[in-house]
Amino acid sequence: MRASRGVRVAVPWRVSFEDARRIALTKAAWIRRTMAHVERARGRCRESVLAAEALDRRASRAVLAGRLDALAREHGFVPGRLSVRRQGTLWGSASRTGRIQLNALLAVVPPDLADYVILHELVHTRVRGHGRAFWSEMERRMPDARRRQTRLREYSLALF
Numbered sequence: 001m002r003a004s005r006g007v008r009v010a011v012p013w014r015v016s017f018e019d020a021r022r023i024a025l026t027k028a029a030w031i032r033r034t035m036a037h038v039e040r041a042r043g044r045c046r047e048s049v050l051a052a053e054a055l056d057r058r059a060s061r062a063v064l065a066g067r068l069d070a071l072a073r074e075h076g077f078v079p080g081r082l083s084v085r086r087q088g089t090l091w092g093s094a095s096r097t098g099r100i101q102l103n104a105l106l107a108v109v110p111p112d113l114a115d116y117v118i119l120h121e122l123v124h125t126r127v128r129g130h131g132r133a134f135w136s137e138m139e140r141r142m143p144d145a146r147r148r149q150t151r152l153r154e155y156s157l158a159l160f
Helices: 017-026 028-044 046-053 057-075 104-108 111-124 132-141 145-159
Strands: 082-085 092-094 100-103
Touching: 017 028, 028 046, 028 145, 046 104, 046 145, 057 082, 057 100, 057 104, 057 111, 092 111, 100 104, 100 111, 104 111, 104 145, 111 132, 111 145, 132 145
Parallel strands: 082 100
Antiparallel strands: 092 100
């Protein structure tokens, strides 16, 4: 994983370089604050950032498959096929058919946060969306789910 250098500005093709530069300059204070926040997150999550650099996807899959099986049994779920990939911005997803996709980086975050993501996707095999019914089911099974979700955001900043 490489540290980012500078800022990338994405604009529609018809926007000139000068217009993009001008817009970015108006957001300079926000950009500096955000970059500082990301660097602080990387510092707090340093061990995970270092582990992500040496991540072995097969080993990651073995760890995550074990946790998926354990959590599914504990909570009465029957998941479909598991796919483990290193995704760009998602921790996981679940299809309507029960297929679970997990980000390989979950193997390097604290186990309680990986369990949160795995259970989150298992609940999605029964409850679509993130409405009241989903969060009610999630918090019934994991009372501190919202707190874990907040902690996971630090790792999102550090690892993606």
